[in-house]
Amino acid sequence: MNIRNIAIIAHVDHGKTTLVDKILHQTNVFRANQESGDLIMDNNDLERERGITILSKNVSVDYKGVKINVIDTPGHADFGGEVERVLKMADGVILLVDAFEGPMPQTRFVLQKALQLNLKPIVVINKVDKENCRPDEVHDAVFELFFNLDATEDQLNFPTFYGSGKNGWFNSSLTKCDDITPLMDGILEYVPAPKMPEGNLQMQITSLDYSSFLGRIAVGRVTRSFIEENQWITLMQADGSAKKQKVRELYVFEALGKRKVSKVEAGDICAVVGIEDFNIGDTIADAEAPEALPVISVDEPTMNMLFGINNSPFFGKDGKFVTSRHLRDRLVKETEKNLALRVVDTDSADSFLVYGRGILHLGVLIETMRREGYELTVGQPQVIVKSIDGKKCEPYETLVVDVPQEFASKVIDLVTRRKGEMLIMETKGEMQHLEFEIPSRGLIGLRTQMLTATAGEAVMAHRFNDYKPWKGAIPGRNNGVLIAKEAGSTTAYSLDKLQDRGSFFVDPGEEVYKGMIIGENNKPGDLVVNPNEGKKLTNMRASGSDGAANIAPKILMTLEECMEYIQHDECIEVTPNFIRMRKAILDEEERKRSAKSLKAEA
Incomplete structure (x- = not known):
């Protein structure tokens, strides 16, 4: 088949979105005189402001007569739910690693998910033009990571490409070349074409789109058989129910847009219009003999916050949506596409408990709602505590900090005060690489303190590890x-x-x-x-008192x-124009x- 489905995975800031830009330019998606700009895939205001990918997106390019569906994924641990579901659409992954930083916590997390799904990896070592880069050491570290994650013999035999996304070249050796042709050829050579199992129609909904004309649109990959326009199908839902529905329109992805088609074969990614009341993870199956695919499992949330209506004296002065009904409807709508989010009612009709992956995950939701015109009050983030074998347990995370050597002692002091334990300390060029295990509670408020203590030089990343016994009180804010x-x-x-x-x-x-x-x-x-x-x-004036x-x-x-x-x-x-404590x-x-x-x- 002339189709390749590939996801690009990496730690935050290692260059995924820049690589997608280069693939789009290499395959002449834009006319020669067309302005395209940078970070083409980060089309949401919040993503451009923060310089991170929040929502996974897919584009399709044509290279040497082969259609390549490219999926850009978020690199931040808080948006892991996004990565977990879209990897189901891919047959291979490009693992992008920074030539200086090497594999980071999120690299491990997304790679583990990809290897479990038996996807073929291609390793790309990016930013080899940077000072202090160490591509050979990083290659060995990546191999070690694959080995530690129980990769198969075939996965361990991964091809490696080196280059610079910013300067627009990737090659199978460290020799600089003109463009990214070697990498594109490598995708055709190493990523397998989609398998075509026998049987009736099966397609899992892994993403959703929305159009003001067409309503909610189901996006996913056809796993078996084919799907046609005006075809009757059965929607198999996670709770076991099945509904007969009719496909109205079908679209496949082409460049940055979609193209209407009448039929989509197995292996391709498509958008289905006309299906109602579906959720991510549901299966579109044959009308007569339906078979459901396994439901997408997403890691549990580790943090919760209380969301309530704005009950301050300035209530209703700034926002459009201010009632508890508005707030509830918006949060329920968010859970449809944000798989790692949960919303639970509380004793009060005006407040809801929202569970998420971390402060950034919940912060992006609040920021999005604020821009849409909502007014709300949010409480302090709390970690989710569980009772395991009769013991009170809390979530722990692996924290990685890269910092100039003169600040290393300050970082160690800050983290150990918050009940963190150091696991690894090694020198990477002029930087000190520190790894800790720390309760999630200890991370709340740590970033600001660490940046102050290290003159803004610290680079920190963390990912959820496991639930372990409660560590006791952690000192909070010192000042009133x-x-x-x-x-x-x-x-x-x-x-x-x-x-x-x-x-x-x-x-x-x-x-x-x-x-x-x-x-x-x-x-x-x-x-x-x-x-x-x-x-x-008063009329009285004294010299010097009117400074x-x-x-x-x-x-x-x-x-x-x-x-x-x-x-x-x-x-x-939180209101559209103000954030007040x-x-x-x-x-x-x-x-x-x-x-x-x-x-x-x-």
Whole structure:
């Protein structure tokens, strides 16, 4: 068959999306005079801003008469659910590894999934033009990783290509060539054509698309037989139910778009229009003799957060969707395509418990909702605790940090304070490579502290490892916060006088309300302050008393930094234009009563 299905997998920032760009240019998808730009596949605003792939996407290119379906996958551990489902569409994988960093935690995670599915790997060592690169050592490390993951004899015999995605060349040796032709030829040579098992129609839905004209569209790979327009099929669902439905239209992927067809043979990836009430993992099967494929299994979430309606005094001022019904509908809709997410109702009708893979996974969901016009309140992220053999257990992660040698001791100190244990310490060029095992709780708030301690030089990555016994209390934030005493507009006069108390998250002239967190205290313990006090104006003037207010700029915090910063009695108010931190109980007297009753219970 003249089809090859290949997924590109790698750790975050190793160059997957850049490689897809080069494949698109090599196969003349764009006209010579057409502006295409970079990161063609990262077409979502959030992906371009953060420089990471969040959603997996596929394109199709034609090379030497062979159709190659290329699937670009996310590299971040938090979006592992995305990778796990799309690998089912591939017959081979390109494992991209940075020539300096070598295999990283996420490389191990995605490679393990690919080897379990018996996919043929091609190893590409990228960025060989970088200083300090060590392609031969990295090749040995990749072989060792394959061996440790119980790769078969055939998988261990992987072909390797070297090159630079940014400069647009890949070759089977370290010799520089003109373009990526050797790699494209390697895909045709090493990736097997799709197998064609005997039997009736089977196609698993591994992704979904949406069109305002056509509604929800099921995307997947035809595993057996063929699928036709206007054909009657049976939709086999995960709960065991089966529904007869009719295929209205069929599309195959062509370059960056889709092309309408009347029939799709086994082995190709297609989009099916006309099927209703389907979920990812369901099987489209023959109408008369349906057979279901195994349901896609996705690793369990490790963290949860409380999402609720915005109940601050500024409720409804900024967003379009503010009620609990809006919030519930949006979260349920997200679970349809985001397999690693779970939503659970709580005792209150206004709040929901949302389970996810990590802070970035939940942060991207909140950021997306904010941009769509939702107002909501989110609580502190909590790890999911399980009872295993009667013992209280929590999730542990493998943390990898690459840092200049002079900062290594600071990193070790920070991680060990948070109950992390060092497993590996080795030198990579001028950098120190450190590996730790740390409870997931210890990672909350660690990134900000580590970047501060290492002057922004640390590169850290982590992935879920296993559930292990509870490690005890982990120290949280050292300093308290400054809380607004009453509602009003902040004044330069008041903030100037309060500067020796701490640093601020607000500027003069900003609207605040009672109970809102407006800054960080210099000392432990919270402090209620009045940032709205105006200067008393009289006719009397004294020389030197009218010095201009000299106020430090406010500290700007991203949504993820706020999520890591807040404590259990605090929450974040998220609206389309503002992110504010506040106390869960706004009234000071009520907070004191609540703290007393909690102490009495303890």
